[in-house]
Amino acid sequence: MSSELLWYLSRATGVVSIVLLTVVVVIGMVTAGRRRPHADRATIAAGIHRWLSLGMTVFIATHIITAVAEGYVDISWLSVVVPFTSGYETVWIGFGAIAIDLLVTIIVTSLLRHRISERYWRGIHWASYGLWLFAIIHGFALGTADQPILQGITLACGVVGGLAASWRVAVSHADTDRRQEIKSQEWV
Amino acid sequence: MSNIIELINAAGLTGRGGAAFPSAIKIKAAKENKARLIVNVCDGEIGAAKDGWVVANHLNELLEGVALITSGHAKPIFAAHRDSTTARLLAAAGLKVLEVPHRYVSSEETSLISLAHGGTARPMTKKAPFVFGGQRSDGKRIRPTVVLNAESVWRVSQISRRGVDWFRSYGTDAEPGPRLVAVGGFVSTPSIIEAAAGIPVMDLINLAGGLDPSVRLVGVGGLGGILLTADEARSAIWDTPTMKSYGGGLGPGIITVWDPRQAAAHTAGAMIAYGAGESAGQCGPCMFGLPALSADWNAFAMHPGADTHRRLQNRLTLFERRGACAHPDGVSRFATSALRVLGPELLQSQPYFAGGNQPTEVLSYV
Amino acid sequence: MSDTRAVESDLARIGVDRVLCTGHGICARTLPEAIVLDEWGYPILAADAVRPADAKLAVKLCPARALFLR
Numbered sequence: 001m002s003s004e005l006l007w008y009l010s011r012a013t014g015v016v017s018i019v020l021l022t023v024v025v026v027i028g029m030v031t032a033g034r035r036r037p038h039a040d041r042a043t044i045a046a047g048i049h050r051w052l053s054l055g056m057t058v059f060i061a062t063h064i065i066t067a068v069a070e071g072y073v074d075i076s077w078l079s080v081v082v083p084f085t086s087g088y089e090t091v092w093i094g095f096g097a098i099a100i101d102l103l104v105t106i107i108v109t110s111l112l113r114h115r116i117s118e119r120y121w122r123g124i125h126w127a128s129y130g131l132w133l134f135a136i137i138h139g140f141a142l143g144t145a146d147q148p149i150l151q152g153i154t155l156a157c158g159v160v161g162g163l164a165a166s167w168r169v170a171v172s173h174a175d176t177d178r179r180q181e182i183k184s185q186e187w188v
Numbered sequence: 189m190s191n192i193i194e195l196i197n198a199a200g201l202t203g204r205g206g207a208a209f210p211s212a213i214k215i216k217a218a219k220e221n222k223a224r225l226i227v228n229v230c231d232g233e234i235g236a237a238k239d240g241w242v243v244a245n246h247l248n249e250l251l252e253g254v255a256l257i258t259s260g261h262a263k264p265i266f267a268a269h270r271d272s273t274t275a276r277l278l279a280a281a282g283l284k285v286l287e288v289p290h291r292y293v294s295s296e297e298t299s300l301i302s303l304a305h306g307g308t309a310r311p312m313t314k315k316a317p318f319v320f321g322g323q324r325s326d327g328k329r330i331r332p333t334v335v336l337n338a339e340s341v342w343r344v345s346q347i348s349r350r351g352v353d354w355f356r357s358y359g360t361d362a363e364p365g366p367r368l369v370a371v372g373g374f375v376s377t378p379s380i381i382e383a384a385a386g387i388p389v390m391d392l393i394n395l396a397g398g399l400d401p402s403v404r405l406v407g408v409g410g411l412g413g414i415l416l417t418a419d420e421a422r423s424a425i426w427d428t429p430t431m432k433s434y435g436g437g438l439g440p441g442i443i444t445v446w447d448p449r450q451a452a453a454h455t456a457g458a459m460i461a462y463g464a465g466e467s468a469g470q471c472g473p474c475m476f477g478l479p480a481l482s483a484d485w486n487a488f489a490m491h492p493g494a495d496t497h498r499r500l501q502n503r504l505t506l507f508e509r510r511g512a513c514a515h516p517d518g519v520s521r522f523a524t525s526a527l528r529v530l531g532p533e534l535l536q537s538q539p540y541f542a543g544g545n546q547p548t549e550v551l552s553y554v
Numbered sequence: 555m556s557d558t559r560a561v562e563s564d565l566a567r568i569g570v571d572r573v574l575c576t577g578h579g580i581c582a583r584t585l586p587e588a589i590v591l592d593e594w595g596y597p598i599l600a601a602d603a604v605r606p607a608d609a610k611l612a613v614k615l616c617p618a619r620a621l622f623l624r
Contacts, residue, residue: 035576043615113619116327181469182468185291187294312573313572472572510572
């Protein structure tokens, strides 16, 4: 494959990854923030959240492999996982590396969820917000200035994710409210 | 080391905190897992008083029982309600006291274990007994811990001192041994009675001053227990088969004669409302279900009719084994029993809230 | 076994950690023969023995990790 083709493939899979990641994160927020009477939709959402998060790793892996393999710019395998070690676009590739590290951690802990402490899983899963934000910045900065369509898609993902996060902060449901209310009573 | 366990097994001692689980099995597991011992002296059920009585009157024998169970190794913890007389007595004796908040579910076994681990005094999901160790739902590790009722521990020392035959000379073959009962409420001399399974309930009430002819209801086991009509109480035997036939059990040894001057439907409603307010807010069926049960009870008591009756009956089917602890089971058992004894006459005559027999004050159980 | 109907010993027993359950209601869709929801969306176990494959999927899909195999 020519370097040029790899470069285009890398950018294409990158932008698809951003879109899929945004879908996964938004569906995760909706699952966490909403309760009945939507059990049917919640079931579909949980399925999508689970399997799309695994499915998108194919695109992310392709994105990384092609970015390293193409020859125009220098991105080492090390800089894929260790932030800020890339000679090319040190900061923005570094953000991508942070996102990858978080992604691997979140996926591995989720696959092992039934074997680890629920508190730890929950704490780690909150890092999804950071993962998504780093990925968006990485994509927006690199995705790139000469390609308004790609940049527009990344921006749209950012707006949708931001709106969903605002909704997640603002929304409450009876289960959480009642738990909080009673927990604040004297229990020690 | 297993000598004492064989004795307890031969004696047939069961837990006196209400669950009536064979003590030998529990204590054997505790020894094998080097479990920390918590002696429950809370008397957490409404009307309970016997465990405080054991501390006040038989502390040395209680400590002897503890030594037999722990082989003198680990330092036991004594759980008592904060600022209670019992807590003061225990502290004065130099014992390690776990101060328990004044909440109904806080003296439950797993609540005490959670509190002893630095958590809140709220029940934990028990996938397996915590005598083996385990974890809280959020993943916090729980060390092997065993909770024994104070009376049970006291009985261990008695079995050791006086022997299996002495122990088995009390009670029935199925439920051997002496057992304490707190008789209170509308009686002239509320008392802690050394009783045993198989004796008439009336004998117990007579020891506390007798049953006034105006009495209509007798409670057995507090908020987690049942109600008997006075006629039922006059013929009932203090054993599990009899109490089971009325929907309950011996529980933690409580008989409460209800004051006939107070409207029973109102008193029962106050107890159900109290139970709803004491939910630990951890399990949906409890934290939403019990307030709904309370509302349904009040609706039925104020407007007895086919529809309010049906709604209450349907509600009562929604609590069985649907909490981490048995609090929702207990309150719904009580409400089911209250409906059994009060429902028919409420449906006939609507006497309590419509007529002149209004309660003069709201009862508090805290 | 050629019989497609599961026999009792082949079934998995499920339980709900009531403290973790926050009423997503997904188990009532993944295990419709065994679980119905109450008016707040919390599960009522009509039966606790279900086909192992169904149980495994339901356990995986419970967002609160409240459903477990006994």
